[in-house]
Amino acid sequence: PKLDVRFDVAELVRRVPLFAGLPSERVATIATLLRAQLALPGETIVRKGDRGDAMFFIASGAVEVLVPMLAEPVKLGTGDFFGEMALLSRQRRNADVRALGYCQLLVLDEKDFRRLVQKDADLQSHIQAVAEARRQPTQSS
Ligand code: CMP
Numbered sequence: 795p796k797l798d799v800r801f802d803v804a805e806l807v808r809r810v811p812l813f814a815g816l817p818s819e820r821v822a823t824i825a826t827l828l829r830a831q832l833a834l835p836g837e838t839i840v841r842k843g844d845r846g847d848a849m850f851f852i853a854s855g856a857v858e859v860l861v862p863m864l865a866e867p868v869k870l871g872t873g874d875f876f877g878e879m880a881l882l883s884r885q886r887r888n889a890d891v892r893a894l895g896y897c898q899l900l901v902l903d904e905k906d907f908r909r910l911v912q913k914d915a916d917l918q919s920h921i922q923a924v925a926e927a928r929r930q931p932t933q934s935s
Contacts, residue, residue: 806853811873828900833893840891846880847904855897860890879925
């Protein structure tokens, strides 16, 4: 049987620091673009080599990123995001991302991502800066 879990998306959006400081009207608009998804423990959410068609915000829980260059997986938690690099670079997913337990995710599809960053320069530069730091081989967050 398919698991049907409903979340209050606006309430989850507020847990992401990137959005938390925004006026509630803006949060409400962004919430309409995000889709809640529950990842199960051990589930591979993003697979290296796949085409990227969305990015993900962690509303609760943790994931590990298996970065090919690094000996240890990079752990990301509540408020962090992943899957932005393929959208920004238009290249394939550069790592596997696996859920460490039950994870509440907010999914932003590629077309909504492009619209959102086009309209919000601050959001775009923040996501770009994080992606840039992750591109450094010694950087782990
Ligand atoms: P993407 O390439 O779309 O899919 C894999 C994701 O893993 C990538 O986007 C980033 O979000 C994330 N990622 C890759 N390298 C690192 C890193 N060094 N630290 C943290 N996250 C990373």
